[in-house]
Amino acid sequence: MSFRDDSEDGRDIRKPFLHTGSWYRMGSRQSSMMGSSQVIRDNSVSVIACVLIVALGPIQFGFTSGYSSPTQSAITSDLNLTTSEFSLFGSLSNVGAMVGAIASGQIAEYIGRKGSLMIAAIPNIIGWLAISFAKDYSFLYMGRLLEGFGVGIISYTVPVYIAEIAPQNLRGALGSVNQLSVTIGIMLAYLLGLFVNWRILAVLGILPCTILIPGLFFIPESPRWLAKMGMTEDFEASLQVLRGFDTDISSEVNDIKRSVASTSRRTTIRFAELKQRKYRLPLMIGIGLLILQQLSGINAVLFYSSTIFASAGVTSSNVATCGLGAVQVIATFVTTWLVDKAGRRLLLIISSAGMTVSLLIVAVSFFCKGFISDDSSFYDALSIAAVVGVVLMVIAFSLGIGAIPWIIMSEILPINIKGLAGSVATLANWFFAWVVTMTANLLLQWSSAGTFAIYMVVCAFTVVFVSIWVPETKGRTLEEIQLSFR
Structure with missing residues (x-):
């Protein structure tokens, strides 16, 4: 038994009929x-x-x-x-x-x-x-x-x-x-x-x-x-x-x-419809997570990883970058296994908190290196700490912030506005990816420590954002999730 969709001619949408043939x-x-x-x-x-x-x-x-x-x-x-x-x-x-x-x-x-x-x-x-x-x-x-x-x-x-x-x-x-x-x-x-x-x-x-x-x-x-x-x-x-x-x-x-x-x-949705009160929270969460994903500085960190590896004495930065890519694959695979067990919200909090700590290590390492001679053993230790911080940051990113914002976006946006709202969310993500990529070199020339400190503050704000506004969607149907926002 199923139900015929007769909404177009005004009849009861729940009128039962039997499939034959x-x-x-x-x-x-x-x-x-x-x-x-x-x-x-x-x-x-x-x-x-x-x-x-x-x-x-x-x-x-x-x-x-x-x-x-x-x-x-x-x-x-x-x-x-x-x-x-x-x-x-x-x-x-x-x-x-x-x-x-x-x-x-x-x-x-x-x-x-x-x-x-x-x-x-x-x-x-x-x-x-x-x-x-x-x-x-x-x-x-x-x-x-x-x-x-x-x-x-x-x-x-x-x-x-x-x-x-x-x-x-x-x-x-x-x-x-x-x-x-x-x-x-x-x-x-x-x-x-x-x-x-x-x-x-x-x-x-x-x-x-x-x-x-x-x-x-x-x-x-x-x-x-x-x-x-x-x-x-x-x-x-x-x-x-x-x-x-x-x-x-x-x-x-x-x-x-x-x-x-x-x-x-109808497939055409106007921007004015997105202003309805019932859509404000899912839009804020879906778009906000995708923006924060990019403002965490992941693209800038990956872009700068070869320089950090070189400063730590790694002879082949390309091989090291391949190793970092492999670490990212493994950590993301772990997320695939955990996300339906631990839940989206918990992994997002752990991921953003881990990125905050990792970026703090990198920022402090670069800050302290500015006051130490290049031939000092402590200078080498700080270089190694910076590399460790970058690797930990990539692992933390892959455990939550990398994958889950896309999952949350696809889960919480109602189907009738998903086309337009999803486009806006995806555009915001790519726009801020471009902003971070284009500004990374300028910021790093200004101050390496200051750059990573900025990204660290964004990740710390992400912990607060997720804790206050992001609901747990594990084990719920899309219809249950979207109904809860109404």
Whole structure:
């Protein structure tokens, strides 16, 4: 038994009807008697397969972010670029991502989550080809902008799709796969950059999206998007595939229908609607966490890591950077395992507190080095302390602030405003990523200790922000989470 969506012609949306001749079947009496979490756990293979396919998008995201680090010297030498020209090349991905972020929500609302990812893959492929065949900076810049545009769409769509298909008991772990895939992409770019030419590395960057496009044909569309668009039979069929053919989905179907019953099928949402009182808190939390994620200075710290490693006497900064990337992957994998056990809120507090302490160590180390002779043994100890602080900061970031803000954003935004609000949140994230990246060098030239102290204050504020405003969403359906804000 399910319910026909007759909201368009004014009839009762909860009018029952029986599916006849449907290609899927409802769960048996035995499966409906089982605990829902056990049923979901036994039939999670389809969801995991879908997540692994869309995770190719964040791998592309990470590969784009990591590409400029191992290729800087080779590209500047081969194409006779100045340092400022190459810096512009690196930052253009953030500019393209801001444009992609603006479009991401509306694209995902108009053509669905799968269609949005397919559109994002195309400029990524064209961008990598442009870079691989570049003879001057013009093709480099065009390719980087196209990559950034695709990445901006991916960064919004993938966490939303995962949150909308995942069962509540696995949503945190599966949502963390998004950030885990980003770190894997970064590490692959660092690692492969040690062995292959920058043009070949650009060609290798095409692979994630060339696999993603055909993979999208084998996974179902988000059932919540289908329900919002009034595609009742497609919505239930998609949910049945995701939960398993022997699972009784009637309860989840009814919850989703009740959630979308009061929403409009129209895809265009005005900014004025975001000002409604019931949306203020989820918007503040979703956008606030993504802004604080960037203002923590993670990109600046990773950018400056090679210099810190050099100051500690590490002979190969590229190898050390690969090691730091591996540490980030391992720590993010631990988050994937913990997030549905410890909860989002606790991990966010631990992560931001850990970053505060780590940045304090780095700031104090640089501050004290200004008063000590270079040939002093204490100076070497402070250099090692700075390296330890950077590694601990990356670990702390990966344990919460790296992955969970994207999960929270995809969980708390109501489906009727998710397109526009998600675009705003993603745009804010990319804008502040660009601000931090562009100002890092200026701040570090002003004062290394002062720069890390600023980031430390932001992380300390994040602890307060999470403690006061961020709710725990572990073990709750998306409909329960969004209803609680009303």
